[in-house]
Amino acid sequence: MKVNTTINGMKRILDVKPDEYLLDTLRRHNYLSVRRGCDTTSCGVCTILIDDKPVPSCAFLSVRAEGKRITTVEGIPKEAEKLSEHFGATGADQCGFCNPGIALSVYALKKSQKKVTAETLKHYLTGHLCRCTGYQSQHKAIKEYLGDSNE
Amino acid sequence: MKISNYHKANSLQDAYEVLTESRNHAIIAGGGWLKLSSRTVEKAVDLSDLPLDYVNETENAVEIGSMTPLQKIVESESVKSLCKGMLTQAVAQIMGVSLRNLVTIGGSVVGKFGFSDVLTPLLAMEAKLVFYKQGEITLTEFMAQRGRTDDVLEKIVLPKTKGTGYFKKVAKTPLDFSILNLAVAVSDGHYKIVVGSRPSVATLCEEAMDYVNGKKTLSDDDVEKAATLVCENVKFGQNPRASEEYRKELAYVYTKRGLKEVRDCES
Numbered sequence: 001m002k003v004n005t006t007i008n009g010m011k012r013i014l015d016v017k018p019d020e021y022l023l024d025t026l027r028r029h030n031y032l033s034v035r036r037g038c039d040t041t042s043c044g045v046c047t048i049l050i051d052d053k054p055v056p057s058c059a060f061l062s063v064r065a066e067g068k069r070i071t072t073v074e075g076i077p078k079e080a081e082k083l084s085e086h087f088g089a090t091g092a093d094q095c096g097f098c099n100p101g102i103a104l105s106v107y108a109l110k111k112s113q114k115k116v117t118a119e120t121l122k123h124y125l126t127g128h129l130c131r132c133t134g135y136q137s138q139h140k141a142i143k144e145y146l147g148d149s150n151e
Numbered sequence: 152m153k154i155s156n157y158h159k160a161n162s163l164q165d166a167y168e169v170l171t172e173s174r175n176h177a178i179i180a181g182g183g184w185l186k187l188s189s190r191t192v193e194k195a196v197d198l199s200d201l202p203l204d205y206v207n208e209t210e211n212a213v214e215i216g217s218m219t220p221l222q223k224i225v226e227s228e229s230v231k232s233l234c235k236g237m238l239t240q241a242v243a244q245i246m247g248v249s250l251r252n253l254v255t256i257g258g259s260v261v262g263k264f265g266f267s268d269v270l271t272p273l274l275a276m277e278a279k280l281v282f283y284k285q286g287e288i289t290l291t292e293f294m295a296q297r298g299r300t301d302d303v304l305e306k307i308v309l310p311k312t313k314g315t316g317y318f319k320k321v322a323k324t325p326l327d328f329s330i331l332n333l334a335v336a337v338s339d340g341h342y343k344i345v346v347g348s349r350p351s352v353a354t355l356c357e358e359a360m361d362y363v364n365g366k367k368t369l370s371d372d373d374v375e376k377a378a379t380l381v382c383e384n385v386k387f388g389q390n391p392r393a394s395e396e397y398r399k400e401l402a403y404v405y406t407k408r409g410l411k412e413v414r415d416c417e418s
Binding site for chain 1: 152153154155156157159179182183185186195197199222243246247248249250252253325326
């Protein structure tokens with residue numbers, strides 16, 4: 001089946017199977033920042049943005065991407081770099097496997113809400129598992145990044 | 152779930168026709184739980200182009216379109232105003248924002264999943280369902296229907312009441328399915344008690360409800376008795392998450408807490 005979509009601002013026509021998930025389609029087309037973790041919507045590493053909203057690509061059927069805007073980390077290089085600097089400075093960047101999913105959720109949060117409290121941040125990032133950091137350093141980095149972005 | 156063909160419906164009639172053409176056709180709603188099913192579907196019917204993604208307020212009810220994502224329900228002030236925000240509280244505890252942007256309330260209802268944290272508060276809130284052909288039925292009637300649903304769910308209707316509510320989810324981690332969930336609602340002195348994830352699908356606790364609704368005022372002893380009736384009359388079971396005994400113990404404790412909380416709020 002042919003699906004007309006926009007990935008990171010570029011119009012693409014994808015050839016997909018009816019039961020193919022966007023995680024597989026995107027990785028097949030070399031969007032390798034989209035990572036496979038649990039593959040059952042529990043870990044958050046495969047998160048992408050569909051029309052600016054975070055969704056788990058492992059559960060999003062590729063055929064449903066018709067007419068949608070897809071964003072992966074490859075599409076937000078400057079924002080990802082800024083966030084990455086804060087992650088590095090606070091020690092939040094360890095194995096880094098969960099970073100692309102978190103970066104996209106944080107970017108969506110930044111675009112959707114003006115003021116982010118510690119509680120909303122915690123709530124918004126529920127669903128992103130990190131086995132290295134214990135989350136404290138990531139939350140600190142994200143708060144600093146959002147503070148910078150609001151300036 | 153394996154899907155051989157895909158059909159994007161352009162109207163409710165179109166969706167209904169394709170759905171009822173074959174027993175192997177199915178509506179896929181949000182699609183968040185497709186990987187839990189090993190079923191093979193000849194044709195998947197997608198409703199995402201239909202105008203079924205909304206939360207509207209009428210004079211007497213809040214209406215939620217069947218394709219409304221759970222996250223939209225969490226953010227809705229109209230839903231938050233019902234039964235002390237019971238449904239909002241229940242839905243906000245389901246996985247994370249990203250999955251809630253995908254999973255729809257219609258899929259959560261029609262799927263009749265045992266682990267559902269959505270059905271439990273909806274039953275306590277006396278929700279009604281509006282189907283394309285069948286028209287309006289209560290959620291309780293729908294839950295009693297056996298087998299496949301050969302109809303298209305249009306919306307869920309939540310009556311506006313002055314009542315209050317209590318919801319409790321017990322899970323090993325915030326991202327896990329419930330070991331047990333429980334809702335208690337009261338409106339004009341009429342109590343509803345619902346237990347879900349038993350691990351079977353949510354059910355009303357009829358005997359306990361009859362008992363408390365037969366009382367003019369609810370004493371602490373009545374609350375104890377009602378909690379005992381829940382444990383004695385609701386069927387609990389075991390699965391890898393918890394034993395039957397543990398679920399009964401949880402139901403006993405949280406029925407008491409729920410009844411006391413709504414009783415004190417109501418008075």
